[in-house]
Amino acid sequence: MSEVLIFHNKEVDIRLSKAASEQSRQLDSTLLIEIQIYFSCLLGKRLAFYSEQVIEGAWKLSADEMADVLGESQQLTDKIFIRFNTVMTKSCPVGNYIGPPPVTDFTIANQKPYVPNWLNIDYKNALWTGQFGWHSSNKNYENTKQVRSSALSAVT
Numbered sequence: 001m002s003e004v005l006i007f008h009n010k011e012v013d014i015r016l017s018k019a020a021s022e023q024s025r026q027l028d029s030t031l032l033i034e035i036q037i038y039f040s041c042l043l044g045k046r047l048a049f050y051s052e053q054v055i056e057g058a059w060k061l062s063a064d065e066m067a068d069v070l071g072e073s074q075q076l077t078d079k080i081f082i083r084f085n086t087v088m089t090k091s092c093p094v095g096n097y098i099g100p101p102p103v104t105d106f107t108i109a110n111q112k113p114y115v116p117n118w119l120n121i122d123y124k125n126a127l128w129t130g131q132f133g134w135h136s137s138n139k140n141y142e143n144t145k146q147v148r149s150s151a152l153s154a155v156t
Helices: 018-024 063-070
Strands: 002-007 010-016 031-039 043-051 080-089 118-124 127-133 145-147
Touching: 010 018, 010 080, 018 118, 031 063, 031 118, 031 127, 043 063, 043 127, 127 145
Parallel strands: 010 118, 031 080, 043 145
Antiparallel strands: 002 010, 031 043, 118 127
């Protein structure tokens, strides 16, 4: 499945693998996939996964929290929504946090240059996963951190 969504006046080509498309039809609750540009010591690329119900590897949010983030997202399928967000840590950590790191509000006046051109979503090993990048990005190079409910981990 392929769809184009627009964030900050920029088109993002979003592709779901066959496995992700099939799994999306089996979801019992909404899954929000958040594209994060992560400002810390270095610029990072992250995908965070959220749901109101238990979904393996996704952060469980309260109904109010989910309503807030869904209000800033776009619908991709019946059960999958996509959101773009910029995040900045309060400190410069050496390692990855277990759970979400302490972040501060970070608003960029012109977010368009940070919005990626593409997002590929897959479902493998019973987990949602994905990669995103820009026109010059190598789509075969896996360098997007996957924010999991149990820990922050690299793509496997």
